Amino acid sequence: MTVPLTPAQPAGLTVQPVDYAPSVGKRLRQEQFGVAVSGIKDINNLTDEEFATIEELLYKHSVVVFENVDLNPDGQFRLTRQFDPQAHEYGHGAKGRPDNKSILHPDLRTIPGTPVQLIGNGLVTDEHVLQGLKSPTQLKHPSHETFHKTQLSAEESEKGYTRFYRWHIDAALYERDPPKVTTLYGLQMPLGKGNIVRYDDGTGDELEVPLGGTAFVSGKVMFDILPAEYKSLAVRALVKYFPHPYVAIGTAKSRSTGLGMETDGLEVPLDELPPWEEKHVKTFPVCWKNPVTGNLHLQVHPSGIKEIIIDPLPSTTARSPSTLCPDGAHLTDLKEVRDLMYKMQRPGIAPELVYVVDWKPKTLALFHNRGVLHSITGAFQPDEVRAFWQNNLASTDIPLGPSAEDVLRYA
Structure with a gap:
């Protein structure tokens, strides 16, 4: 099934629903939450027609995924900025982790000369991934073990159980206004492994996810299902x-x-x-x-x-x-x-309402940061390398x- 586009869609561009896991329920499928786009000539230098189509898709479908695209940090910054042309500063600011006391500080490394961030896990040595950062660079995937009040046991983790780390919007929430879009580009990650997210809130809810999958829920659906x-x-x-x-x-x-x-x-x-x-x-x-x-x-x-x-x-x-x-x-x-x-929010993260991106190298995901919540999943071993470039920009206006x-x- 293809997704209808504007009459002025660029030649050669195709749009389909994302590859939903069996856990995704009827509601998200009917909403067409998430679309996969192919046929872009050069993701670093979009034509005006290509960008207009992608922008429309982002606001209508919330998550836009491209597979097997070659992106560079400058191109990622340009792409992110096209959604808010006057924006220029990373969403949390150049000093967005004040006094290094922020819970975000351990998770981000800024690519020199750009507001693009390197995030992930393990010892990164690939010069293309590092883009001028010192080699090697040690990254650490955030874990519920340090952030949640309760933790899974070592035995449970060894069996593949995990949790959502933190449902959030990418936003400083102080001084700077929330970015309109976040771009996330996968470079290196373990493949073929999975986890089971446990909610551990008495409901028995669980969700199978790929290792390190990024989970998304729709703010629209979260509102629509409220009494x-x-x-x-x-x-x-x-x-x-x-x-x-x-x-x-x-x-x-x-x-x-x-x-x-x-x-x-x-x-x-x-x-x-x-x-x-x-x-x-x-x-x-x-x-x-x-x-x-x-x-x-x-x-x-x-x-x-x-x-x-x-x-x-x-x-x-x-x-x-x-x-x-x-x-x-x-x-x-x-x-x-x-x-x-x-x-108000808990019904909106029910397992059937969660779409999880199953990352592969050279996968790019754009998400409407003012229309979704998202969360990291999974726990990595210290020697498992995961490397992503992430970018969002403090907005020049406030949400309506x-x-x-x-x-x-x-x-």
Whole structure:
């Protein structure tokens, strides 16, 4: 099955649904969440027609995958920047890991002369992969063992069980605005191995994934499947994030699903964070409006949230016994904030709603960073080499929230 394109589609370009695993349910298949594109002449130098098609596909299908393409870091930067031509700085900034206390610091190495990041695992010696970084460079794949409150046993890991590491949006969530797109290019990785993701939240949910597969869920689906009373809350709500959120949660621990944090009072106190200003603290709508489709995507980075601000119902909207916060609310109790958001987001990461990219060398994935959540999976041995180039750029605008019409429709 091919995916219909605009009438002006470039000659030779073909688009198909991605290769879904058997675990992917009917909902994602009907949504055509994820498409695979072939026939691009030169991924480093797209024609205007090729880019227009890819941009449309990204906003309509959220994840765009290219197999067996030759990409270089400069080309990756150009491609990423085409989605936001005024953007120029890496999404977390040149100093996006303040004082090296951020939980992101161990995971990123900046390719010299570009905002492209090298990520992965193991001792990397390939000069093409390193692009001027010192050889060898040691990389470490993030593990739930250091981030989650509970861990799988060594025996469970040896049997191939793993967890989602952290469901997130690529965004600094302080001072800089969320990138529109992330580009991820696979260079080296172990092949032919798999894991079983365990949710370990009492549901018994599990998901078979390729080793190191990147998991994606749709913010649109996450919103669409909410009960009506939570849709009403979502279109009226804003989320306020911690200052320097990746530092603030650096001493806290994640839930077993990787979807947000446990609340044990382990966060770094505000007065012990790197210097910060209230004007740079980010507050965003819970729902972000897709600029092409007009759909609402539930887009909250659950790890960094601090407060939820809820507007009252519109005066013309009738109340019912099931209406949540009809008079509005400002939730500041951290456990209450996290528990509410978890209740809203957890249905959207059910196994049948997760698409996982099965990486091979020279695979490139673009994802709509304002329309999906994603997570790393898997645990690698120290001698297993995994190397990727990743790029996203702090945006020049802020995400759009629900329109007045959206609020009236769902509230």
